[in-house]
Amino acid sequence: MHSQNPRRHQRPAVRWATLVAVVSIALAGCSAEVQRGWLPGSSEAEVTDHTGRITNLWVGSWIAALIVGVITWGLMLWCITVYRKRKNDNTLPVQLRYHVPLEVMYVILPLIMVGVLFYYTARDMSAITDVSEEPDLTVHVIGKQWSWDFNYVDDQVYDTGQQAQDIGEPGVLAEQPTLYLPVDETVRFELDSRDVNHSFWIPVFLYKLDVIPGFTNEFQVTPQEVGEYTGKCAELCGEYHASMLFNVKVVERDEYDAHIEDLRERGQTGELGLEYSRVQDLDTPTRRSQGS
Structure with missing residues (x-):
């Protein structure tokens, strides 16, 4: 022995x-x-009340995918290594036609994984898209080729961007329209388009929403970190799509009020409505029902 x-x-x-x-x-x-998960944003605090939820869903999905991948790749390598044909071995391996427990496992496990991913995705999307709560202020955003109009509905002032600015010119990015948002206050965004499909996207908010002619999309968010960010159109909308940019400033309430007063002093009072839209044959835009 x-x-x-x-x-x-x-x-x-x-x-x-x-x-x-x-x-x-x-x-x-x-x-x-x-x-x-290499998502944009702050490492010290959550930029909005939704970024933490979105980040957790993103990272959790990748971890789940990695675990499944490691198990699958491991089983493949194990089979390739252990059951490979040996030199000078001409015997026929054991032939298995059915293995009911294994086949049941192959059906049940994927269903469980899909069900878990569906549950967390549906739960988080329901919370992110909920607009049933009364906001502190409303901003009516209108996309147009190739810039943005911002109507501060509660204060009855607006800001507007020059269409199709050449982003290659010095200082042009600073001249893009700037969206001011007060920190720690819930903002409802109402999105409309004057012409073609656009997409309203502030990357650090980790959320974007389509801007569609004849249909008003809306979402709510609470900015939680003071800072300056960039926004853009995320839907290919024509020749100068890359120029459809805007700035975002999340500020304290005093600075927000000062900006509103500045717009009022410049005579930018009231709202820029959809009567200026290029598409005139559309009826009043359909509004997404709240809480849906």
Whole structure:
């Protein structure tokens, strides 16, 4: 009889322990950007009341996909390695026609995974798209080729952008229309288009919504971090689509009120309505029902 070497039995355990330790150290050393799944935003605080939820859904989905991938790749490599044809071995492997428990597992596990992902996605999307709560202020956003109009509905003032500015010119980005939002106040965005489909997107908010002629889309968000951000159209809308940019400033209430007063002093009072739209044969835009 051959004496068994205890070290031989310890090696797999040591290897697994080493692997776990290395992975743990690597994850602990990841930057905040990596931990957020490379999503834009702040590493110190959530930019809006929805960014944390969106980030968790994004990162959780990738972790689930990675776990499934590792298990699948591991089983594939194991089968390829263990059951590969050996040299000078011409015997026929055992032929298995049916394996009911295995086949049931292959059906049940994917259904469970899809069900879990569906639950978390539906739960978070329901919370993100909910507009049933009364907002602190409403901003009516109108997309046009190739700029934006911002109507501050409660204050009855507006700001408007020059269409199709050449973004290659010095200082043009600073001259784009600037959307002012007060920090820690809930804002309802009502989105309409004057011409073609656009998409209202502030990347650090981790959310965008289509701007469609004849249909009013809306969503609500509460900015939680003071700062200056950029916004853009995320729907290919023509020749100068890349020029359809705007600035976003999340400020304290005093600075927001000062900006509103500045617009009023410049004579930009009232609202820029859809009567200026290029598409005139559309009826009053259909509004998405609240809470849907």
